[in-house]
Amino acid sequence: MRMSQVVAPTLREDPAEAEVVSHKLMLRGGYIRKVAAGVYTFLPLGFKVLNKVTNIIREELNRAGAQEVLMPTLLPAELWQETGRWQIYGKELFRIKDRHDREFCLGPTHEECITDLVRNSVKSYKQLPVNLYQIQTKFRDEIRPRFGLMRGREFVMKDAYSFHTSEESLDQEYRKMYDTYCRIFDRLGLKCRVVEADSGLIGGGYSQEFMVLAETGEEEIFHCSHCDYSASRDSAGVGAYKSPGASGQGPGMEEVSTPNVRTVEEVSAFLKIKPSQLIKTLIYETEQGPLAALVRGDHAINEAKLKKVAGVDDLRLANAETIRKVTGAPVGFAGPVGLKGVRIVADNAVELIEAGASGANKADTHLTHIVYGRDYKAEATGDLRYAVHADKCPRCAEGKFEVSRGIEVGHIFKLGTKYSDKMRAVYLDDKNQEKVLIMGCYGIGVSRTVAAAIEQNHDKDGIIWPLPLAPFEVAVVPANTAEKEQVTTAEKLYHDLTAAGFSVLYDDREDRLGVKLKDVDLIGIPYKVIIGKALKEGKVEIKSRRTGETVLTEPASVAAKIGR
Numbered sequence: 001m002r003m004s005q006v007v008a009p010t011l012r013e014d015p016a017e018a019e020v021v022s023h024k025l026m027l028r029g030g031y032i033r034k035v036a037a038g039v040y041t042f043l044p045l046g047f048k049v050l051n052k053v054t055n056i057i058r059e060e061l062n063r064a065g066a067q068e069v070l071m072p073t074l075l076p077a078e079l080w081q082e083t084g085r086w087q088i089y090g091k092e093l094f095r096i097k098d099r100h101d102r103e104f105c106l107g108p109t110h111e112e113c114i115t116d117l118v119r120n121s122v123k124s125y126k127q128l129p130v131n132l133y134q135i136q137t138k139f140r141d142e143i144r145p146r147f148g149l150m151r152g153r154e155f156v157m158k159d160a161y162s163f164h165t166s167e168e169s170l171d172q173e174y175r176k177m178y179d180t181y182c183r184i185f186d187r188l189g190l191k192c193r194v195v196e197a198d199s200g201l202i203g204g205g206y207s208q209e210f211m212v213l214a215e216t217g218e219e220e221i222f223h224c225s226h227c228d229y230s231a232s233r234d235s236a237g238v239g240a241y242k243s244p245g246a247s248g249q250g251p252g253m254e255e256v257s258t259p260n261v262r263t264v265e266e267v268s269a270f271l272k273i274k275p276s277q278l279i280k281t282l283i284y285e286t287e288q289g290p291l292a293a294l295v296r297g298d299h300a301i302n303e304a305k306l307k308k309v310a311g312v313d314d315l316r317l318a319n320a321e322t323i324r325k326v327t328g329a330p331v332g333f334a335g336p337v338g339l340k341g342v343r344i345v346a347d348n349a350v351e352l353i354e355a356g357a358s359g360a361n362k363a364d365t366h367l368t369h370i371v372y373g374r375d376y377k378a379e380a381t382g383d384l385r386y387a388v389h390a391d392k393c394p395r396c397a398e399g400k401f402e403v404s405r406g407i408e409v410g411h412i413f414k415l416g417t418k419y420s421d422k423m424r425a426v427y428l429d430d431k432n433q434e435k436v437l438i439m440g441c442y443g444i445g446v447s448r449t450v451a452a453a454i455e456q457n458h459d460k461d462g463i464i465w466p467l468p469l470a471p472f473e474v475a476v477v478p479a480n481t482a483e484k485e486q487v488t489t490a491e492k493l494y495h496d497l498t499a500a501g502f503s504v505l506y507d508d509r510e511d512r513l514g515v516k517l518k519d520v521d522l523i524g525i526p527y528k529v530i531i532g533k534a535l536k537e538g539k540v541e542i543k544s545r546r547t548g549e550t551v552l553t554e555p556a557s558v559a560a561k562i563g564r
């Protein structure tokens with residue numbers, strides 16, 4: 001392709017609207033243009049990269065025996081009502097009405113649609129297992145679309161759904177998809193980590209996320225220094241220390257007047273203690289009545305974990321009135337000592353606090369030197385909080401957590417019968433009995449992978465594409481288009497490299513060399529072949545975008561030097 005012909009309007013400056021690197025560089029490199037908030041056009045370069053990703057995904061899924069389908073974007077409300085997600089999904093679901101006032105949504109995910117297809121088309125155990133996938137545009141009505149392709153309202157996804165007669169068959173397919181995903185991201189040239197994850201709105205049982213590692217990533221990944229445990233912040237378990245707990249040998253508890261001192265920072269500064277000595281007491285309302293949850297002042301409560309430990313389904317922070325009713329004090333002065341008529345659950349770390357402090361259930365008053373077991377007790381202790389750096393690994397109990405950052409690009413789920421039960425998706429087994437289908441589902445954010453690849457691979461000059469993703473592998477750049485010999489050599493190289501199977505961007509513009517190189521670096525082409533002064537000695541220069549390494553060589557050996 002000739003650069004003079006490519007519609008790739010590059011920009012010198014960072015666009016003000018872009019907050020993250022991938023968004024900035026895709027706008028600056030002429031890859032995408034905004035149409036509306038969270039809605040983008042892929043320009044030729046952007047579409048080339050998107051297709052590179054979809055081609056690799058398609059090849060690997062086909063190789064794994066999955067079959068490609070294309071479901072509609074427009075989905076009838078009735079299907080979503082069958083599983084109850086029409087209500088649960090909330091405002092992120094793009095809902096529309098047709099001219100007859102029938103309700104539809106623009107699909108953010110297709111569990112209902114595929115389950116409907118399979119319940120009507122697959123009747124016998126002999127047709128199972130089956131794995132169907134599609135690559136398609138999805139929609140999500142983000143409250144604040146931002147970060148370019150990272151969190152758009154319209155995005156390209158690969159979603160696959162498998163159907164089984166047994167858990168063993170599901171396990172087998174899940175492992176196959178895990179391996180397939182590893183191969184996909186490996187072929188894309190991206191460094192990834194797989195983490196245990198929370199299943200969120202898709203639900204079901206076990207799930208894992210594939211994260212592209214990047215310092216700019218929006219998610220924290222906790223991985224063990226000793227074993228291979230790795231989890232997202234939402235689902236990382238925290239290993240408990242086996243310890244007899246606080247000794248209770250110290251001084252007895254004391255009441256301290258703390259007028260208008262409420263937050264963890266204020267209280268610990270006022271009492272001259274560390275935030276880790278403070279016992280944060282959060283009052284919740286649940287379907288089983290009020291609940292007090294205790295965590296250390298420097299820890300953050302994880303409500304999903306709290307639900308499990310407390311055995312409740314519905315949980316929300318109590319309002320000021322309930323707090324006053326339960327504790328007898330205004331907000332900010334709750335504590336576990338003497339708390340009556342409310343269930344108390346505590347995080348594992350709370351038990352170990354020597355000489356703790358907490359609210360006294362009395363306005364403007366705190367208690368100090370309180371000890372678990374001596375002054376208060378919880379009905380249950382467990383893992384209630386988000387993990388932090390250096391926490392103990394819950395699996396091997398030997399390693400400590402290290403934290404890195406990443407971007408979620410893939411998510412695989414064992415759904416079980418969550419959808420098939422509700423939608424009555426059944427098959428006939430070998431005894432002609434009706435059985436409920438067991439399901440798995442497997443997603444990859446295709447457009448998001450493009451953005452994540454840039455977050456992982458860039459420098460101050462622009463994008464550094466991994467070779468398999470680059471819109472062009474080689475840029476041929478004559479230094480001075482007024483020099484006839486340079487142009488002739490460049491033209492010949494462009495044709496020869498193209499004939500040899502390389503995808504080549506020929507910068508035939510009459511601009512200065514500096515301007516052309518800046519554009520080629522911004523766009524992120526892995527190799528540049530510069531035809532300049534060295535041509536007098538019969539040499540051209542090959543420069544690697546990633547390493548900056550330069551080699552001088554005869555034009556005829558460029559293809560061999562670049563290789564693949």
Ligand SMILES: [Zn+2]
Pocket residue numbers: 224225226227228229393394395396397398399
């Ligand atoms: Zn471990």
